Amino acid sequence: MVDLHSHTDESDGSTPPEQLVAMAADTGLTALAITDHDTFAGYEKAKPAAMRAGFDLVRGIELNSKHQGRVVHILGYFLNGDPAPELQRWLNHVLEARRERNRRMIDRLRGLGVDITLEEVEALGRTLTGRPHFAKVLLSKGYVDNREDAFRKYIGEDAIGYVERETVPTAEAIERLHNAGGVASLAHPIRLGIRDAEAEERFIAGLRDSGLTAIEVYHSDHRPADVQRYLGIAEKYGFRVTGGSDFHGDNKPGVQLGKARVPDSVLAGLRRQ
Ligand code: AMP
Ligand code: ZN
Ligand code: FE
Ligand code: FE
Numbered sequence: 303m304v305d306l307h308s309h310t311d312e313s314d315g316s317t318p319p320e321q322l323v324a325m326a327a328d329t330g331l332t333a334l335a336i337t338d339h340d341t342f343a344g345y346e347k348a349k350p351a352a353m354r355a356g357f358d359l360v361r362g363i364e365l366n367s368k369h370q371g372r373v374v375h376i377l378g379y380f381l382n383g384d385p386a387p388e389l390q391r392w393l394n395h396v397l398e399a400r401r402e403r404n405r406r407m408i409d410r411l412r413g414l415g416v417d418i419t420l421e422e423v424e425a426l427g428r429t430l431t432g433r434p435h436f437a438k439v440l441l442s443k444g445y446v447d448n449r450e451d452a453f454r455k456y457i458g459e460d461a462i463g464y465v466e467r468e469t470v471p472t473a474e475a476i477e478r479l480h481n482a483g484g485v486a487s488l489a490h491p492i493r494l495g496i497r498d499a500e501a502e503e504r505f506i507a508g509l510r511d512s513g514l515t516a517i518e519v520y521h522s523d524h525r526p527a528d529v530q531r532y533l534g535i536a537e538k539y540g541f542r543v544t545g546g547s548d549f550h551g552d553n554k555p556g557v558q559l560g561k562a563r564v565p566d567s568v569l570a571g572l573r574r575q
Contacts, residue, residue: 304569307545308336313430313432323348323355360569372505376489378482433453437452489518491517
């Protein structure tokens with residue numbers, strides 16, 4: 303089994319990169335892709351440990367984008383060498399835009415009388431600071447009783463402290479990954495939230511025109527019937543297949559590493575082309 307979708311504490315996971323590699327090996331996985339949001343920092347940190355252990359670690363990333371008004375997460379995999387430097391330059395810009403957004407969220411929360419600073423939040427966030435880190439500070443200071451509460455009352459999309467962050471068009475995210483030498487895959491299609499199967503298929507097929515070449519068929523949120531449906535779509539439109547648990551450690555209890563039960567042949571198939 304392999305797991306091609308996981309997050310470390312360099313983005314919004316709770317597990318340090320080196321520890322994640324050890325966990326993957328202990329779990330009996332033959333390969334792991336680290337796909338942190340907007341950063342390769344977790345992969346870079348984990349790489350030496352993986353090399354020492356002779357463990358197959360794949361460099362990945364997850365980007366947020368928008369297509370026809372929907373939020374679309376795109377996974378990128380670098381199976382043949384390192385990404386072109388242009389991608390890292392663009393990621394630095396994305397991280398800076400995020401930081402600017404975090405500043406605005408701090409201003410809003412402080413305006414509401416919440417005692418919170420950017421320094422406090424960034425101290426938890428390492429490379430990428432986001433709302434999960436805001437939630438931790440709100441919790442530790444007693445403003446909320448749990449993480450869900452923090453999103454409901456303060457930082458969720460419909461809450462008073464929320465500030466939207468810039469997202470790129472899906473076609474641009476895909477193009478940037480391709481130009482850097484990566485494979486782009488549609489992450490967890492179930493989360494597009496398109497209930498009607500025909501409409502969902504049309505949307506996914508339409509992403510082919512935006513350059514998409516793969517879809518994440520296996521995912522913790524996919525029931526067996528979903529996996530079958532996405533396998534069918536992949537076959538019909540010639541998409542390559544990816545899959546992974548979307549492990550976030552304690553930040554997403556209930557999702558264990560390897561949960562999506564992705565066969566080794568999926569990674570072998572990706573590498574073959
Ligand atoms: P950001 O990228 O800073 O907008 O934060 C998005 C992250 O916040 C997601 O990847 C989730 O990990 C987390 N998140 C978003 N909404 C919720 C929610 N309602 N409850 C718990 N975590 C959430
Ligand atoms: Zn995440
Ligand atoms: Fe995602
Ligand atoms: Fe993810």
